[in-house]
Amino acid sequence: MAQHSVAQQAQRALEAHLLDGSWPVGVRLPAERALAETLGVSRNSLREAIFCLKARGLLVSKWGSGVFVTDRLQTAISSPWRQLVADHPDLRWDTLEFRREMEGATAHYAALRADKTDLKKIEGIIKRLTRAYETGEKNEEYKADADFHEAIAEASHNSMFLYLHAGILRMLREHISLNLMGMEDPSGKITDDLRRQHLGVWDAVRKHQPEAARQAMLAHIDFTRIELERRQG
């Protein structure tokens, strides 16, 4: 009869409570045994549903305490790759290698083909980036950083690279940035290095030096990789 399995129905029921506000953020869910009874399902099926919602980041469970509702706005949208990258930290190095090659190639072709419109756009982003560096606005810095990379992708005039940047690469960049942004940088050295690296890429693209642009971008990715390694082995 049931189009969907009992566990799926249970998951729907839980999601409904999360959506209609009857279980606000931070609240503790009824105990599994009681909740299973009220939903009319076994504790097994209920746990399957809960486990899935936990994996999606909507719930967290604390041993001996209960299951709680988390802030679901962050993890609402996730691609299959995001989930995999989050679950398998060792995959991060694979994706970083991929990023390194792709961003390097993109910078190469950007330096080869950037026209006046492209250069003007990138220059504007560089100004935003510099201003964000100086004022220390981390949020604007992150946004300008992302815009910079996508502007480079546009300037490459290659649909393939452009789509990669709009899809996977953007996701990977977000994932890395979240880990790297929260770090302390008391001396401001890292911020300074990042600024120098972006200017290096921009300079090579502006002067139409493909290989210099590639090397500058590779150095930038390598820098983020090394900084990431320093923090997480």
Add this chain to the structure above:
Amino acid sequence: MAQHSVAQQAQRALEAHLLDGSWPVGVRLPAERALAETLGVSRNSLREAIFCLKARGLLVSKWGSGVFVTDRLQTAISSPWRQLVADHPDLRWDTLEFRREMEGATAHYAALRADKTDLKKIEGIIKRLTRAYETGEKNEEYKADADFHEAIAEASHNSMFLYLHAGILRMLREHISLNLMGMEDPSGKITDDLRRQHLGVWDAVRKHQPEAARQAMLAHIDFTRIELERRQG
């Protein structure tokens, strides 16, 4: 001890099989009872993991039949381009640039990390390829060619490259090969060049010379591009 729950560990074990290719698309997983025993977890915990992967669309289960691997991971990445390439033939040069960079990078990391198993596999394919060249079996030559590139991708030991090769790159390769294979080659010069290029890549990978491998692969892709240009402007 365990930072993560048993169910989460089970989920990662399943994901690992999906990522490293030991469970290809369409394959049927071992029965839940048997799989739970091999993983050393209870069937309940295993089912929680499976349920989550089903919800993410990576697995589908059929009543009384088994659990199967879907092609979500590959289609999620390759589908946008499949449509684009089909709709816009002039996109071919963009995709060739993309192929050039990706295959070059893959050869680089293959030379860096290929182990004895990888080398043995590649060597076998090289022998098939040589035999196909000599006997002039175009069909076997094409198949061995494709296997060669994918074996290189496996030897790179990078899940990202591996999946790209299994997805979009395979599609692009098919697209190119069909145009290139059907051409006449009376003097046998092109076949001879192709053979020399494959041997060049194989030699660099075997000797663990990353940059030589990259350059050899780039030369190979450039050759196919030039031959394609000669025929279709």
Add this chain to the structure above:
DNA sequence: GCCTGAAAATTGGTAGTACCAATTATTTTT
């Protein structure tokens, strides 16, 4: 009266068994 701390109840985590229903493989019958 209030604090302390140990015992008890509660809760999520895991394992195991049993049974059902759908599918598949095997055997039997025609």
Add this chain to the structure above:
DNA sequence: AAAAATAATTGGTACTACCAATTTTCAGGC
């Protein structure tokens, strides 16, 4: 040889039992 009946396998669900971490309760002492 084909078809039908049967047995074995598989996912789906439920239930019980126990463990370990947490919270609550409550007795005892100051």
